Amino acid sequence: MAVFEDVRQIDAGVLNVGYVDAGPADGAPVILLHGWPYDIHSFADVVPLLTDAGHRVVVPYLRGFGTTRFRSDDTVRNGEPAALGLDLVALMDALGIDSAKLAGFDWGARTADVVAALWPERCRGLVSVSGYLIDGQESGRTPLPPKAEFSWWYQYYFATERGRQGYDRNRRDFARLIWQTASPRWTFDDATFERSAAAFDNPDHVDVVIHNYRWRLALAEGEPQYDEVEKRLAGKPTITVPSISLEGDANGAPHLDPSVYGKQFAGRYEHRTVGGGIGHNLPQEAPRAFADAVLEV
Template identity: 65%
Template sequence: MGQTIGLVRRQLLERFGAALAAGTVAGIVPAAAQTARPGAPPATEPGPDVSFGPLKRIRAGDLEVAYVEAGPADGRPVLLLHGWPYDIHSYVDVAPVLAAAGHRVLIPYLRGYGATRFLSEATPRNGQQAALAHDAVAFLDALKIERTLVAGYDWGARTACILAALWPARCKGLVSVSGYLIGSQQANAMPLPPKAELQWWYQFYFATERGREGYARYTREFARLIWELASPQWRFDDATFARSAPAFENPDHVAVSIHNYRWRLGLAEGEARFDETERKLATFPAVAVPTITMEGDANGAPHPEPAAYAKKFTGRYEHRTLRGGIGHNLPQEAPKAFAQAVVDVDGF
């Protein structure tokens, strides 16, 4: 959830977001005014879909990726990336809308989730931002997709932003919940005021062995608590949570999650093969592809104001704030509005 509860809860705008908003990150000047449209698409009720078709699997980079697909095989591709601690069902009501609009919808389980598995026991169970971004590129390569729309929230939004910033030729457009989420260990090292630090309680918990053991023992309870805190007005039922909870039983889920947060705080090493990618990300590269950013009016996870990141998007850009009690898991809480944003950015 990274710098989230779903980072913006997790990462940069775990810490970079706050620094960006305050204008304390070198070379970054906060936007003077938000580009949001007051009349943005209204919040919508979840739809009737309860599940997907059968899982598909493909070898891609370090992983055998489990994913679902909807829509015509020759449709315009769109890659939807989920966050922590959620899963592909965040898009269960988004996918049919996009499929009906002619898109080939691809929704993979991230490393450490669901039926996605590492191909080798020797591969580090690495959760750093660059690793997830390279996973996404490898997934597109394996499917022979040269260019796609990419959209996400939380960990997924960070990964989507990285793809758009570093691989713009692969991205036709971007939809990112909570905006620009690219971070760095240096930015995350900046201390925040006590009230702001309080919001990152789970990061500090995960920094300890007690936290690792606690998350391993109480994974479902922990995830449900995050859902409740991050989306305080989302009245999901037991069945909705139970549908996603098996994704956290992945044998690598705890290791990847703990590494993600420890890496952010500089308490765990990344992999040398990703050093060059992280160096590029530490410059906070601009995103030039067409972009729509989104935010719910009841996001209980730490997140920056849209004005703090608006200038990071240098192509055609629009921000939409959804009203009606929409929280952190925006695609699942407002699927029609999220799907509409994807359709709209495709037309930019």
């Protein structure tokens, strides 16, 4: 089982980011972005496929995960999309990467979408699991049909203090449950789970996660410095860079049909459904399909 042992650290914006940097230093850069509740090891089998093709591959821990830390105790442990998008831009600046292919799933796909939409000059190509994930707080206020609301049960749990305490006390059990329900046909073992679960011991993890989901429901405020970016995102900007969206045929997490979001991709665009019982954690469950999309976008 592959484990990323050479995790580096770099100051980037408000964070000191933990990241893997693999492959030739002069290779065309690719940045891979994980989701919640996952970590950089979702890409453990993807990275060698890309480095063997000559790419430089950067895989950062998002804020609140792994070895990524806030540089100041006074910084708000903010999980809103604009903050994560600007984290990515700051990391690229710190690493001297002008533009890169961006690829991810869950929070990582949303973050890649944000940068591709608002700063297309930084994105050579986009691979996004579950497609276009940009949204604003206003849409979060709109009730969904009961079946759809049911799939977001944890969002409402996190809206309560009971939920916050429950998540803090049961991070591993909670994550394992999400892995099982989001990928019902993925038979991961304990070692695979524990390899990623260590990332949830980050001291800022609970604060960032709870803020992320409360912000979506307008139950938590964002920070003023991100207001202009969030305003632009609320307008659902189109993505003009070459893009491939992916979806597993057994994704148990909330997701839209590509026919709903396809119009948001205004450049060269293709959707691929990955068969074989593939769930939400697509790069870990189907690394070859994910890597092929990155290579071909």
